[in-house]
Amino acid sequence: MKTIKAIMLAGALAMTATASAQFANTSNSNAASANAAGSIKDTNPYDRLSVSFMSETISPDKGDNTSLSGVSIDYIHGFSLSKTLPIFLETGVDFSAGFKSNDVEEKYLQYGDSESVKTTLMSLAIPVNVAYKFNVNPDFSIQPFLGLNFKFNIVGKQKYKVEFKDSDKQKDFDKYIEDSDIKLDTNMFDKKDLNDNKDAVWKRFQMGWHIGAGINYKQLWIGLSYGTDFISLCKKTNTSTFKVGVGINF
Numbered sequence: 001m002k003t004i005k006a007i008m009l010a011g012a013l014a015m016t017a018t019a020s021a022q023f024a025n026t027s028n029s030n031a032a033s034a035n036a037a038g039s040i041k042d043t044n045p046y047d048r049l050s051v052s053f054m055s056e057t058i059s060p061d062k063g064d065n066t067s068l069s070g071v072s073i074d075y076i077h078g079f080s081l082s083k084t085l086p087i088f089l090e091t092g093v094d095f096s097a098g099f100k101s102n103d104v105e106e107k108y109l110q111y112g113d114s115e116s117v118k119t120t121l122m123s124l125a126i127p128v129n130v131a132y133k134f135n136v137n138p139d140f141s142i143q144p145f146l147g148l149n150f151k152f153n154i155v156g157k158q159k160y161k162v163e164f165k166d167s168d169k170q171k172d173f174d175k176y177i178e179d180s181d182i183k184l185d186t187n188m189f190d191k192k193d194l195n196d197n198k199d200a201v202w203k204r205f206q207m208g209w210h211i212g213a214g215i216n217y218k219q220l221w222i223g224l225s226y227g228t229d230f231i232s233l234c235k236k237t238n239t240s241t242f243k244v245g246v247g248i249n250f
Contacts, residue, residue, distance in 0.1 A: 040135040040136075040137065040138060041084070041085065041086050041135060042086055042133055042135050042138075042141065043080045043082060043083060043084070043085070043086050044080065045077070045078055045079055045080050045088070046077070046078045046088075046249050046250075047075070047076070047077050047078075047249070047250050048074075048075070048076040048077075048078070048092075048221055048247050048248065048249050048250070049073075049074070049075055049247055049248055049250070050073075050074045050076070050221060050223070050245045050246060050247025050248070051071060051072070051073055051074075051245060051246065051247065052071065052072040052073075052074065052243040052244060052245030052246075053069075053071065053072075053243065053244050053245070054068075054069070054070050054071060054072045054096055054098060054241060054242070054243045055067060055068070055069055055098075055241070055242045055243075056068045056070070056096070056098045056121065056239060056240070056241045056242075057239065057240050057241075058119075058121075058233060058237060058238075058239055059237065059238050059239070059240065060236060060237040061236040061237070062236070066100055066102070066119055067100060068098030068099055068100045068119060068121055069098060069099060069100065070096060070097045070098035070099055071096070071097060072094055072095065072096040072097075072243055072245070073094070073095050073096075074092065074093070074094045074095075074127075074245070074247070075092045075093050075094075076090050076091070076092040076127070076129075077090070077091060077092055078090045078131065079091075085132075086132060086133035086134075086135065087130070087131070087132050087133075088130070088131045088132075088133065089128070089129070089130060089131075090127065090128070090129035090130075090131050090145060090147065091126065091127060091128050091129070092126070092127060093124065093125070093126060094124070094125040094126070094127060094149070095122075095123070095124055095125075096122065096123050096125070096241075097120075097121075097122045097123075097155075098120070098121045098122075099118065099119070099120055100118070100119045101116050101117070101118045101119075102116060102117050102118075102119075103115070103116050104116060104117065110162075111162045111173060112162040112163050112164045112169075112170075112173065113163060113164050113165045114162075114163045115160065115161065115162050115163070116160075116161045117158055117159070117160055117161075118158065118159045118161065119157075119158050120155055120156070120157050120158075120159070121153065121155065121156050122153070122154045122155035122156075123151050123152060123153045123154060123206075124151070124152045124154055125149045125150060125151040125152070126149065126150045126151075127147055127148070127149045127210070128147050128148050128149070128150075129145040129146065129147030129148075129210075130145065130146055130147060131143050131144065131145035132144060132145075133216075139217060139218050140215075140216065140217050141215075141216045142213065142214075142215055142216075143213065143214045143215075143216060143223075144211075144212070144213040144214075145211070145212055145213065145214070145225075146209075146210075146211050147209070147210060148207065148208070148209055148210075149207070149208050149209070149210060149227065150205075150207055151205070151206040151207070151208065151229075152204060152205055153189075153202060153203065153204050153205070153206065153233075156187070156188035156189055156202045157185060157186060157187055157188055158185070158186045158188060159184065159185050159186075160184040160185070160186075161184070162184070188200075188201070188202040189201060189202050189204060199234065199235040199236070200234055200235075201234055202233050202234050203231065203232070203233060203234060205231065206229050206230075206231045206232070206233065206239070207229065207230050207231045208227050208228055208229035208230055208231070208239075209227055209228065209230065210225050210226065210227025210241070211225065211226060211227065212224055212225025212226065212243075213225075216249060219248050219249050219250065220246070220247075220248065220249075221245075221246065221247040221248065221249050222245070222246050222247075223244075223245055223247075224242075224243060224244045224245070225241075225242070225243050226240070226241070226242050226243075227240065227241050228240040228241070
């Protein structure tokens with residue numbers, strides 16, 4: 001019985017070695033053919049960390065647009081979807097923060113010599129992309145992508161700032177606001193802060209699409225993207241985002 005088992009084990013090892021040798025020869029042959037044809041295909045998975053300049057536009061159906069400027073920090077992992085084609089599924093996490101300060105026109109001033117409204121929107125998003133890498137040479141490639149994003153709005157607020165040229169008037173006003181029920185800060189997710197106007201309340205969750213492209217040079221990545229939402233920020237108010245970034249592949 002032991003002899004039979006030993007013979008069977010030896011036979012299995014021999015078959016495995018033969019199959020491995022055939023696979024190696026086939027792979028080498030394919031690689032040689034690809035090199036002969038001048039084709040370079042990088043199908044290795046990757047990770048990327050990037051920082052982007054971001055411009056996010058809040059666009060109501062009625063009224064003026066509000067363009068927020070800020071930054072976005074992104075982590076992306078690319079999963080290879082094919083052993084022969086450089087096509088990838090990308091996902092990760094994206095933290096963004098946008099800000100905008102608008103001065104109130106003189107004819108609309110309520111309290112002081114100058115007034116402004118500062119809008120803040122901070123979000124955490126999960127992108128899901130399909131990307132294809134066009135390899136020019138081993139160090140340089142162009143990589144367009146198309147995908148969806150699932151965005152969770154963390155901070156949404158507007159802060160009304162009132163300033164006086166006279167310092168004593170400024171102190172008196174600040175004391176007045178502190179002692180009164182007047183709120184200069186508005187939580188855009190709170191219906192009470194928006195005078196129970198549910199149509200103006202910002203949503204915590206949004207979903208959208210985006211398209212973009214990146215250039216990879218060795219470990220350096222430079223890219224841009226544009227996208228907008230399927231699920232609006234609030235009723236009859238959409239958002240769109242443009243980003244230009246730089247990052248590192250590792």
